[in-house]
Amino acid sequence: MQLYGTYNYIIVGAGAAGCVLANRLTKDPETRVLLLEAGGKDDWMWIKIPVGYLYCIGNPRTDWCYQTEPQEGLNGRSILYARGKTLGGSTSINAMLYMRGQQRDYDEWAQLSGDESWNWKSVTRHFMKSEDYWRGADEIHATGGEWRVEQQRLHWDILDRFVEAAGQAGIAESEDFNRGDNSGVGRFEVNQKRGTRWSASRGFLDPIRHRPNLTVVTGALSDKLIYNDTNSVEGIEFILDGERFYAAALTETILAAGAIGSPAILQRSGIGPVEVLQKAGIEPVLELPGVGQNLQDHLQLRTIFKVEGIKTLNQQYHSLKGKLSMALEYLLFRKGPLSMAPSQLGAFLKSDASVETPDLEYHVQPLSLDKFGEPLHKFPAFTASICDLRPTSRGYVNVTDNDPASAPAISPEYLSTDEDRTKAAQALRITREIVSQDAFKPFKPVEHLPGIQYQNNDELAHAAGDVGTTIFHPVGTCKMGKTDDPAAVVDSHLRVIGMKGLRVVDASIMPIITSGNTSSPTIMIAEKGSEMILQDRERLLR
Template identity: 60%
Template sequence: MAKTEGFNPVDHFDYVIIGGGSAGCLLANRLSRDPSHRVLLLEAGKKDNYLWIHVPVGYLYCIGNPRTDWLYNTEPDAGLNGRQLRYPRGKTLGGCSSINGMIYMRGQARDYDRWAALTGDDGWSWENVVPAFKAHEDHYRLDDDEDPQTGDNSRFSDLHGHGGEWRIEKQRLRWDVLDAFAEAAVQAGVRRTADFNAGDNEGVGYFEVNQKAGWRWNTAKAFLRPVLKRPNLTVWTEAQVEKLVIATGADGARMCKGARVRRAGSVVDVEARKELILSAGAIGSPAILQLSGIGPAQHLREKGVDIVADIPGVGENLQDHLQIRSVFKVKGVKTLNKLANSLFGKMMIGLEYGLFRSGPMSMSPSQLGAFTRSDDSQSHANLEYHVQPLSLDAFGEPLHRDPAFTASVCNLNPTSTGSVRIRSADAGEAPAIAPNYLSTEEDRKIAADSLRQVREIVSQPALAKYQPEEWKPGVRYQSDEELARLAGDIASTIFHPVGTTKMGRDDDPMAVVDSRLRVRGISGLRVVDAGVMPKITSGNTNAPTLMIAEKAATFILQDAAAGA
């Protein structure tokens, strides 16, 4: 292999992991188990020693905060009638698991069976990913030998794990208005479910969350802190990668040799002797690849980046879940609006959390969930509800004063796709994020149908005693055209970007990585994060990202052993 011009590493490691988020923390844990492996984990953000990361309601103070968030925004979006959205991404150890909604959700079995078909690799089928989910789970329902409801935990333990690093607990609160919404959903034909994560998540119930004794349980606490004393593991925070270093041999073969990193005001090179693993997320990873000359050739030329590999799929295939928020005023029932708008109420909220680690400060952003079908022709649940005992104009704004609840609904399988593209060759400039929401007729139709379904559920007898009144969007909007246009006015992301470095078959020209997550045409380089998903999962995306990392760790170690 030819010497790489200008590459002068300050140190070398067997494995260099870029991104200390959900995937990166798990990978650092798994790859450093063998004391003969020197592992470096690079995180552009700071340590996760900020109090609000760990208090569940602290996401309100982490999103939009440069201490913990990259502060991205989308491009003006035609599907949103020209609006731009705030696009939070975690910038701290733990990544998005430090600022997200803490909801534990695998998706549907059909999601993974589809991945297996798209990649030609049965290893991604539901049957074969369940062990990877279980490998790191610590599920509260397995704390006891018997399920308190059925007296038998054997079937549950076939699907879930116990004793792993990733704690899953039930929420430490309940609300009458949410119980009533759940009953209304049942009256509208939605079944109850005790487990959203058994392969078919259709039903209504309270979300399970990644918390431990009322605190947020992020991946830095779960996977990284317990192993920081390993002498073969090095963690650099506030270390931003400017580019990957790719060497080209005399035979034209390309190999990733390491990374160029800006840290403490200096730029240094680090060498990856076995592999470099890119785990910077569905926004960060394609941006780093493009800055390194790996991506759509025409775009890279336009931005003044020397082309290393023309891989057109880098940054394409962006998929996300867009939620539409409906707000209903209610009477005769407690919601968080009134409680949080009084000094006494705030004092009581703080006291309850201080004494018991329960109540509103232990809340995830959404408490009650439901998975339904937008119409009878759907073969599976294609909508997800996030129901909250509160209301506000927009995320981060003050709560309304009148008692109200919010029912947000999203299309689980959007057909609209977008892109992530660098704006320049400057690693410090945020990439252009263009989700292209509601850009297909199918997505617009499902948006309209979902708003009608919310109204149907709220009209059921279970909620009648609270006299729900549609406040937003308003009953005056009825036609498909009105509701689709309205969705563009009020919808917002729930922060689930995936697909921008998708895996696929050899004959898929847009596939960036193969089914073992190796970047095509460049040895020693893998991508391991939500970007590799060929299709978005039918639910929240943090748990699937951890599963991907668990499988990737196995791939990496197997390939190293095979090449030894």
């Protein structure tokens, strides 16, 4: 191996967390930072154009293109498990929805970690630190930060009708899903700037590329950690242009490779469940049973309703005039369908009156298609996808060999508990109730997917297995917890338990998945993580 260099900090992964960490840790010009990214640069036009997610997801240029193990809860199906493989990580290919989650999420994190600094009141400061909010600053929102939040730049009457129908079904309107209680129905706000995608790379990395103390390396496939002794990390091995290098970290190596990448690197380095390591032919260095376990994700159930007498994107998509008008509208004004996120309208509600806070989330779209990547339907229709915000199913991410180019086995174990199957059936019923309201009657909605033939709980749970797919929110595989928790991987300061010089700072540390989309909570984790890292460095230098 060749020595690539020596740095104060090595950050593995230039996604949401890695870009924030690089920005914050290099503010001190005396601190040298190496940022390693396995993917390429984010200069492809379809990354910047919001609707470009259609070309980025499932494309090996920008996506790891993982596949899950066959899922019993999905009736034996294996599904695409997209993860960003470029600067900006998944923020360069995701839905761009700005969601913090609920107060209860972070209060539970504080309880599970034994650290009150993770509660809602405390983490709100970290959300606000990087926020640049379109409405302006108030007691819970801020302006001037790197993470731009705007309204979407398009309008659909069919979505107005959904809002009206939801109101008739007892769901009030909400103007802001990010104040701790996201109950209600309303428009999603997005991480965009004047109609273009605002990724973590654009927000946090581009403004600091000139810093001489930051080295950014793309195309660098991280393999495994380097140890000084059995409980101290001093750097990482990686492959670049077919050659093997190692970089040395004087202070810390920080894994920010996400809920799939970070546990895989730990396991290849001999840190994880012994039986998993031995099966993969890897010599155990530190037994941490929780590495790669506790995988949580939001499974979305796509329901599609055909309509009459109202415009949806399906008609415009299949018209040459419609396509030209979309292109022209975006070219001239950065507005219209090419500027839209995958979902424009959201709703948060309770699956049952006994639930304390909303546990279901809708993503509503003025379009429909058989599956991702295929053409839109030729008939007018809309899609109302609904996900269980707090699934009880738990899965895993386990390497199967010691080759960094091999995809790990990914099994979210969707719908593997009675609670999740019951809630899925209830979610499909609630959707039917909303669409049956008077607001939709003039448009004669007909259920196209999953189909009205599914009625009782068992039938609806089976239907959920047919229509369910990931909404790309994997978390929890290096969970934060108390040091006496046998399933915990990192402590409340995100230090790997039992190992010096090593932290994990990304979505994998979430002990419980947030009640909403996960990219902005990951930004917050990196803000808080970088503050803790800098505080520890300051103590070292005293």
